[in-house]
Amino acid sequence: xxxxxxxxxxxxxxASAEADRLLxxxxxxxxxxxxxxxxxHNLHPFHRLLHGGRLNQDQVRAWALNRYYxxxxxxxxxxxxxxxxxxxxxxxxxxxxxxxxxxxxxGDGGIERWLKLTDSLGFSRAYVISTKGILPATRFAVEAYVxxxxxxxxxxxxxxxxxEMFAPKIISERVAGMLGAYDFxxxxxxxxxxxxxxxxxxxxxxxxxxxKAHAMTPSLQAQxxxxxxFKCDVLWSQLDALHHAYxxxxxxxxxxxxxxxxxxx
Amino acid sequence: xxxxxxxxxxxxxxASAEADRLLxxxxxxxxxxxxxxxxxHNLHPFHRLLHGGRLNQDQVRAWALNRYYxxxxxxxxxxxxxxxxxxxxxxxxxxxxxxxxxxxxxGDGGIERWLKLTDSLGFSRAYVISTKGILPATRFAVEAYVxxxxxxxxxxxxxxxxxEMFAPKIISERVAGMLGAYDFxxxxxxxxxxxxxxxxxxxxxxxxxxxKAHAMTPSLQAQxxxxxxFKCDVLWSQLDALHHAYxxxxxxxxxxxxxxxxxxx
Numbered sequence: 001x002x003x004x005x006x007x008x009x010x011x012x013x014x015a016s017a018e019a020d021r022l023l024x025x026x027x028x029x030x031x032x033x034x035x036x037x038x039x040x041h042n043l044h045p046f047h048r049l050l051h052g053g054r055l056n057q058d059q060v061r062a063w064a065l066n067r068y069y070x071x072x073x074x075x076x077x078x079x080x081x082x083x084x085x086x087x088x089x090x091x092x093x094x095x096x097x098x099x100x101x102x103x104x105x106x107g108d109g110g111i112e113r114w115l116k117l118t119d120s121l122g123f124s125r126a127y128v129i130s131t132k133g134i135l136p137a138t139r140f141a142v143e144a145y146v147x148x149x150x151x152x153x154x155x156x157x158x159x160x161x162x163x164e165m166f167a168p169k170i171i172s173e174r175v176a177g178m179l180g181a182y183d184f185x186x187x188x189x190x191x192x193x194x195x196x197x198x199x200x201x202x203x204x205x206x207x208x209x210x211x212k213a214h215a216m217t218p219s220l221q222a223q224x225x226x227x228x229x230f231k232c233d234v235l236w237s238q239l240d241a242l243h244h245a246y247x248x249x250x251x252x253x254x255x256x257x258x259x260x261x262x263x264x265x
Numbered sequence: 266x267x268x269x270x271x272x273x274x275x276x277x278x279x280a281s282a283e284a285d286r287l288l289x290x291x292x293x294x295x296x297x298x299x300x301x302x303x304x305x306h307n308l309h310p311f312h313r314l315l316h317g318g319r320l321n322q323d324q325v326r327a328w329a330l331n332r333y334y335x336x337x338x339x340x341x342x343x344x345x346x347x348x349x350x351x352x353x354x355x356x357x358x359x360x361x362x363x364x365x366x367x368x369x370x371x372g373d374g375g376i377e378r379w380l381k382l383t384d385s386l387g388f389s390r391a392y393v394i395s396t397k398g399i400l401p402a403t404r405f406a407v408e409a410y411v412x413x414x415x416x417x418x419x420x421x422x423x424x425x426x427x428x429e430m431f432a433p434k435i436i437s438e439r440v441a442g443m444l445g446a447y448d449f450x451x452x453x454x455x456x457x458x459x460x461x462x463x464x465x466x467x468x469x470x471x472x473x474x475x476x477k478a479h480a481m482t483p484s485l486q487a488q489x490x491x492x493x494x495f496k497c498d499v500l501w502s503q504l505d506a507l508h509h510a511y512x513x514x515x516x517x518x519x520x521x522x523x524x525x526x527x528x529x530x
Contacts, residue, residue: 039519136498137505140405147412229520233401236518240402241502243516244509251508253501254304255494 023221025212031221032162032208032228039232040163042170046239046247051173053181055247058259060182061121062246064114065257066138066238069131071114071192073142075101080150081157093206100199113192120189133257137241145234152227155220159211159227163235164204171196288486290477296486297427297473297493304497305428307435311504311512316438318446320512323524325447326386327511329379330522331403331503334396336379336457338407340366345415346422358471365464378457385454398522402506410499417492420485424476424492428500429469436461 023031041047049055050063078097085091103109118128127133149157171193178185215224245252252258288296306312314320315328343362350356368374383393392398414422436458443450480489510517517523 043519045514045516136502137402137405140402140409140499140502143409143412144405147408233518233520234405237401237405237506240506240509240516240518243514244505248514249310249508251310251505253498253505254308255498 020218022216022218028212028215028221028224029208031225032159032211033165035225035228035232036163036166039229039236040166040170041232041235041239042166042173044236044239044243046243047170047174049247051177051181053177057121057182057184059242059246060178060184061118061123061259062257063242064118064121065123065128066134066242068114068118068128069134069138070142070238071101071111072129072131073146074110077146077149080146081154081161084150084154084157097203100195110192110195113195117185117189117192120186121184132255133261135241135245135256136253138238141234141237141241145231148227148230153223155211155214156223156227158207159215159224160231161207162204162211162228163231164200165208167200167204168197171200285483287481287483293477293480293486293489294473296490297424297476298430300490300493300497301428301431304494304501305431305435306497306500306504307431307438309501309504309508311508312435312439314512316442316446318442322386322447322449324507324511325443325449326383326388326524327522328507329383329386330388330393331399331507333379333383333393334399334403335407335503336366336376337394337396338411339375342411342414345411346419346426349415349419349422362468365460375457375460378460382450382454382457385451386449397520398526400506400510400521401518403503406499406502406506410496413492413495418488420476420479421488421492423472424480424489425496426472427469427476427493428496429465430473432465432469433462436465 046063050060055063075098078094078101082091082094082098085094099109101110103112115125115128119125131139145160148160152160175190175193178190179187211224215221245256246259311328315325320328340363343359343366347356347359347363350359364374366375368377380390380393384390396404410425413425417425440455440458443455444452476489480486510521511524
């Protein structure tokens with residue numbers, strides 16, 4: 001299904017100098033956490049505006065509309081990872097991620113909870129699900145993530161999920177900030193994040209243990225660190241695009257949703 | 266090599282309403298040209314700044330550095346298209362594109378001419394070729410283009426090249442504007458564009474004739490129009506990212522080249 005040779009390998013960012021020697025597992029974990037401390041998207045100006053209540057409703061709408069595509073593709077990404085696992089015990093664990101996002105029944109799961117947020121912001125579901133109003137940069141970043149887990153090694157695919165180590169901090173900041181700042185969001189419409197507060201750490205613990213156990217050479221450790229940097233880029237570039245299109249200078253590209261657009265009830 | 270089923274098909278932008286009925290070949294060409302008139306990146310503010318002499322040298326450097334990755338991947342994109350052609354006569358024609366970019370001998374070809382531009386702007390070749398300073402959004406957009414021509418139909422892959430129909434206009438504006446406005450570029454360092462003034466129309470003529478001959482149903486015409494819109498998004502999003510990182514607000518993402526960076530001699 002996916003090529004064994006990652007055709008972009010030569011040009012993708014290489015890992016930090018830390019991986020020139022073999023790190024012990026705790027050092028590797030520290031190096032991974034250091035990437036998050038420097039590159040995770042909680043540091044992006046757009047998130048600071050979002051959490052600080054300094055966005056208007058249309059800017060929050062743009063964020064929720066675009067991030068829907070990321071949420072919607074997470075099970076596709078996770079199924080792509082499962083498809084590369086030859087060990088049933090690994091697949092059993094990883095498939096919980098698909099269950100979390102897709103739910104057990106219609107109307108359940110993380111994607112559905114995200115749609116409750118876009119509902120509450122006035123978008124029609126058909127418009128959101130069509131993804132026709134999202135920024136091309138959102139689409140390209142999310143697709144890059146899916147292609148990455150198909151084309152790179154299983155170790156890199158798993159390591160790219162490790163941004164979840166940093167998720168609880170940003171989620172707690174986000175929920176508190178948004179509830180306090182915006183009268184158009186509520187605890188109910190932010191229910192997606194409640195679930196993630198327990199799901200993300202459980203998923204991250206497993207993935208971190210896997211990476212620490214399997215990245216046994218400097219080269220493999222460099223790959224794991226590079227995969228986490230790549231994933232930080234995937235998240236960061238989505239906020240860059242939102243910031244450019246809807247905050248400063250505020251120039252949505254042709255075809256993207258514009259404030260006041262027809263999809264808002 | 267590539268999947269027969271494009272997994273992003275459902276979510277990619279659909280074509281314009283014009284394709285709801287069968288267009289005759291001239292109408293199809295007009296619809297394709299209309300996409301260019303509305304979405305080609307000559308309309309982007311960054312290009313207007315570039316051509317109007319209103320960028321500083323570092324901003325021109327960032328443009329040349331990032332666009333190197335696009336140039337460097339064009340032969341990979343074209344080889345991916347050739348790999349899908351079952352007709353030797355088609356492959357013979359398309360392979361000229363690889364010759365144009367890679368040259369007949371070391372030191373020849375479009376990529377080499379692009380490196381002469383980055384040389385003249387002070388970058389070391391090793392730094393440019395490493396692509397480690399480019400914006401993640403550049404990488405994701407260029408990769409999206411390569412994946413598109415591998416995963417979509419041959420008609421869509423060929424139609425996505427049709428931005429070359431619009432290239433001569435932007436190139437003539439660019440060369441005249443840049444030569445007049447910047448003392449750090451010369452006719453020699455912009456030699457890449459001289460060649461493209463004759464190559465692009467030749468390539469576009471062939472691709473346009475192919476699309477007009479093969480898009481024989483409303484659905485295929487919609488695919489061709491959608492492919493050209495997609496390609497306009499690939500080009501536009503690269504300028505969005507440059508504008509955000511280096512013009513307004515001027516916030517390069519973590520890891521990207523920053524003005525005054527060490528790679529400048």
